[in-house]
Amino acid sequence: MSQPTVVRPYGDTTGDGMVQVSFTLPVPHDKRAEGAALQLAGKMGLAPALLVHARAVGPAHTFFIVYGSVSHLVDLAQVQVVERDHPLLTPKEVNAAIRERLRRPLVVVGACIGTDAHTVGIDAILNIKGFAGEKGLEYYSEVRVVNLGAQVLVPELVERAREEQADAVLVSQVVTQRDAHISNTTQMAAAFREAYPAGQVPLLVVGGPRFEEGSAGQLGVDRIFGRGTTPGEVASYLVHALVENGRSSA
Amino acid sequence: MSPRPGTKTPPRTPARVVAPPPPLELDPKVVRRARTLARRLGEPVVEMTRNRTTVSVERATLRLAGLAGADHERVPWVNHLVDAVRDQVGLEHGVTTPVWDALRREEAPDLLTLAQKASAGAVSFRIPDRRRELTAARRAARAAVRPGLRRIDRQRATRERLITRLGDPPQRPWVYLIVATGDIHEDIPQAQSAARAGADVIAVIRSTGQSLLDYVPEGATREGFAGTYATQENFRLMREALDEVSKELGRYVRLTNYASGLCMPEIATLAGLERLDMMLNDSMYGILFRDINPVRTFVDQRFSRQIHARAGIIINTGEDNYLTTADAVEAAHTVTVSQLMNEYFGTEAGLADWQLGLGHAFEIDPDLPDSFRMELAHALLARQLFPDAPLKWMPPTKHMTGDVFRGHLLDGFFNLAGVMTGQSILLVGMMTEAVVTPWLSDRDLALQNVRYVLGAAGGLTEDFRPPPDGFIQTRARQVLSEAVDLLETITRDRGAKGSGSIPLLEAIGDGTFGLMKRPADRGKGLDGVVVRADDYDNPAITMLEEGSR
Numbered sequence: 001m002s003q004p005t006v007v008r009p010y011g012d013t014t015g016d017g018m019v020q021v022s023f024t025l026p027v028p029h030d031k032r033a034e035g036a037a038l039q040l041a042g043k044m045g046l047a048p049a050l051l052v053h054a055r056a057v058g059p060a061h062t063f064f065i066v067y068g069s070v071s072h073l074v075d076l077a078q079v080q081v082v083e084r085d086h087p088l089l090t091p092k093e094v095n096a097a098i099r100e101r102l103r104r105p106l107v108v109v110g111a112c113i114g115t116d117a118h119t120v121g122i123d124a125i126l127n128i129k130g131f132a133g134e135k136g137l138e139y140y141s142e143v144r145v146v147n148l149g150a151q152v153l154v155p156e157l158v159e160r161a162r163e164e165q166a167d168a169v170l171v172s173q174v175v176t177q178r179d180a181h182i183s184n185t186t187q188m189a190a191a192f193r194e195a196y197p198a199g200q201v202p203l204l205v206v207g208g209p210r211f212e213e214g215s216a217g218q219l220g221v222d223r224i225f226g227r228g229t230t231p232g233e234v235a236s237y238l239v240h241a242l243v244e245n246g247r248s249s250a
Numbered sequence: 251m252s253p254r255p256g257t258k259t260p261p262r263t264p265a266r267v268v269a270p271p272p273p274l275e276l277d278p279k280v281v282r283r284a285r286t287l288a289r290r291l292g293e294p295v296v297e298m299t300r301n302r303t304t305v306s307v308e309r310a311t312l313r314l315a316g317l318a319g320a321d322h323e324r325v326p327w328v329n330h331l332v333d334a335v336r337d338q339v340g341l342e343h344g345v346t347t348p349v350w351d352a353l354r355r356e357e358a359p360d361l362l363t364l365a366q367k368a369s370a371g372a373v374s375f376r377i378p379d380r381r382r383e384l385t386a387a388r389r390a391a392r393a394a395v396r397p398g399l400r401r402i403d404r405q406r407a408t409r410e411r412l413i414t415r416l417g418d419p420p421q422r423p424w425v426y427l428i429v430a431t432g433d434i435h436e437d438i439p440q441a442q443s444a445a446r447a448g449a450d451v452i453a454v455i456r457s458t459g460q461s462l463l464d465y466v467p468e469g470a471t472r473e474g475f476a477g478t479y480a481t482q483e484n485f486r487l488m489r490e491a492l493d494e495v496s497k498e499l500g501r502y503v504r505l506t507n508y509a510s511g512l513c514m515p516e517i518a519t520l521a522g523l524e525r526l527d528m529m530l531n532d533s534m535y536g537i538l539f540r541d542i543n544p545v546r547t548f549v550d551q552r553f554s555r556q557i558h559a560r561a562g563i564i565i566n567t568g569e570d571n572y573l574t575t576a577d578a579v580e581a582a583h584t585v586t587v588s589q590l591m592n593e594y595f596g597t598e599a600g601l602a603d604w605q606l607g608l609g610h611a612f613e614i615d616p617d618l619p620d621s622f623r624m625e626l627a628h629a630l631l632a633r634q635l636f637p638d639a640p641l642k643w644m645p646p647t648k649h650m651t652g653d654v655f656r657g658h659l660l661d662g663f664f665n666l667a668g669v670m671t672g673q674s675i676l677l678v679g680m681m682t683e684a685v686v687t688p689w690l691s692d693r694d695l696a697l698q699n700v701r702y703v704l705g706a707a708g709g710l711t712e713d714f715r716p717p718p719d720g721f722i723q724t725r726a727r728q729v730l731s732e733a734v735d736l737l738e739t740i741t742r743d744r745g746a747k748g749s750g751s752i753p754l755l756e757a758i759g760d761g762t763f764g765l766m767k768r769p770a771d772r773g774k775g776l777d778g779v780v781v782r783a784d785d786y787d788n789p790a791i792t793m794l795e796e797g798s799r
Contacts, residue, residue: 061690124458128538133647133684
């Protein structure tokens with residue numbers, strides 16, 4: 001029997017469409033509030049909707065739990081998924097990949113360049129404290145992190161990257177004026193290309209909330225990460241780019 | 251006592267008649283050994299801090315003398331003045347002697363003007379070489395710093411008066427809730443409504459990265475990353491708002507912030523001046539998790555704890571952080587070691603037992619068999635080792651997933667472990683941990699969870715007696731003996747290098763704690779450390795150590 005391509009949510013019977021939602025409305029708890037919750041449920045496609053719980057949260061808000069049959073259908077044939085071109089690895093897998101394939105620690109040099117003093121981004125990725133419940137790259141036993149901190153000059157960054165034999169250079173730009181993050185990044189990319197023989201430039205990765213994720217080529221870097229990127233995503237990318245694809249020159 | 255808002259009927263058995271936590275049969279000899287080793291490790295570190303000062307200690311001293319405010323680029327005047335003195339005569343004599351010498355020579359009419367002129371390079375500083383001038387400068391400095399300490403004393407008296415009048419929370423553990431919008435004017439109504447919903451302690455999370463700023467921002471702030479900047483004005487505004495709601499509720503609602511990072515001494519000072527009630531203040535957190543230089547951290551920490559001791563502030567230590575990086579079962583003993591070190595350093599700096607809010611956390615993988623029994627063993631061990639400390643019990647974070655239903659259950663077990671083992675301060679866990687910053691409804695559900703467990707099981711300590719040589723007692727003894735082993739290893743291996751070595755610093759450098767290697771000659775803020783000269787003088791430290799008014 002072939003899989004149906006159109007499905008509905010499953011409560012306890014095929015096709016019953018049952019879902020459960022909870023939300024808060026900024027109204028005091030009374031009959032009108034409960035009516036308002038049912039109205040919202042109706043607009044969300046729940047029919048019939050069953051208000052199973054309502055509770056005042058302070059004098060001006062009410063929390064609701066609603067069960068109901070949702071009228072929408074899901075067409076599996078129309079589901080589109082954007083696949084990452086590399087797998088998301090756990091710290092253990094990252095370490096194992098580096099140990100087995102690179103056979104030496106992977107060296108990452110990080111900095112905030114230009115006048116930006118906001119190390120929030122680079123620290124979230126590098127510091128062991130990490131971000132969003134994930135530990136930073138310092139936590140990875142096979143990654144050696146050199147975090148240069150804030151307001152690092154580009155020549156200084158290039159110098160340290162050479163000294164440390166960096167495999168990857170991570171640069172964060174959080175708060176910048178008048179698109180300075182763009183010019184800082186292109187300058188940095190140019191400086192690295194000048195200082196290194198062709199093909200031996202370390203992997204250049206920049207991150208920050210103001211970058212467009214698709215503009216890496218334009219800025220002369222290998223990869224751009226946007227807001228909300230976690231250390232694990234960066235580590236997985238580094239393994240993908242440096243270890244699996246054997247880009248690393250050393 | 252009136253019931254909490256939202257509770258229709260108060261629990262029949264008031265949670266305040268909680269029996270003492272059940273005893274563990276620990277060998278008193280092992281406990282004594284643990285404390286002896288902690289002292290042996292800590293003493294050389296304290297010795298080292300006595301010979302050093304930092305830019306932040308000197309800036310904190312100027313803040314006690316009333317120097318506040320910042321220039322148009324928001325660089326605080328205390329930073330300008332300390333930098334100017336350092337450039338001209340160095341900080342090894344302390345900042346106060348050259349500053350009050352310059353004021354005596356009428357380089358400027360007052361401290362603020364002196365700082366402003368110094369920032370433009372228009373003041374010449376010196377270390378007076380005549381005995382009489384030196385003594386006069388020091389005397390003037392002492393007189394100028396004294397009012398700051400007196401204000402801290404008055405704030406402490408005010409707190410005590412308010413607690414007498416309004417009362418402490420009716421139950422233990424105290425319920426600790428976090429707000430963090432980034433905007434102080436949003437934080438205030440959130441904090442007030444959290445207090446009305448049952449929070450006894452409000453913590454305002456700091457903006458990410460503030461710990462690495464080598465200055466304290468100024469004024470009321472409305473933008474922060476995942477938190478609100480700690481500033482003197484933000485402290486004042488929030489304390490004022492909580493005083494208001496304390497009166498309304500008939501119980502004193504406490505305020506918490508963070509004395510950690512590069513400005514630990516200054517933040518502690520501002521907290522004392524503005525009557526904050528608790529401060530996060532760990533002996534090793536900044537070193538391990540923020541890569542702040544170990545020497546800078548220990549010097550800053552001692553001063554900040556001396557201030558906290560004077561101000562009657564309860565410190566909260568950060569042992570929970572070890573368990574977010576290392577495994578909560580394998581590394582359980584590192585929590586005990588850190589608690590012992592925090593106790594030693596805290597007591598040495600003058601903190602009383604009731605001020606030592608030592609931390610620990612419910613972070614064992616819930617998929618492990620007997621995970622809850624191990625949590626009980628670890629929590630009881632801390633309770634018994636530190637019977638008079640207001641232990642801070644931290645909720646699960648590492649094993650919280652997007653499955654909020656499972657997370658809510660886990661938080662319930664966390665609450666249960668807290669009341670069964672007599673914890674003192676309970677940080678309320680949110681089922682949306684690792685998902686979103688808490689919603690209004692998340693906080694309400696979390697508080698219902700706490701209230702249910704407190705009401706249903708608050709008296710359970712009376713019935714709960716882990717049998718001798720049972721699982722819990724055995725596990726607790728094992729963790730304690732592993733802690734003693736670790737302390738012995740550090741003392742023996744590193745101590746063998748002969749006199750002058752500081753075993754604890756070497757252990758930190760070797761990655762003994764939290765898996766991080768932090769050598770004493772690396773890390774942020776090292777350039778702000780100065781070795782004291784023989785004639786170093788700091789009237790704040792002198793008065794704090796004398797206990798004089």
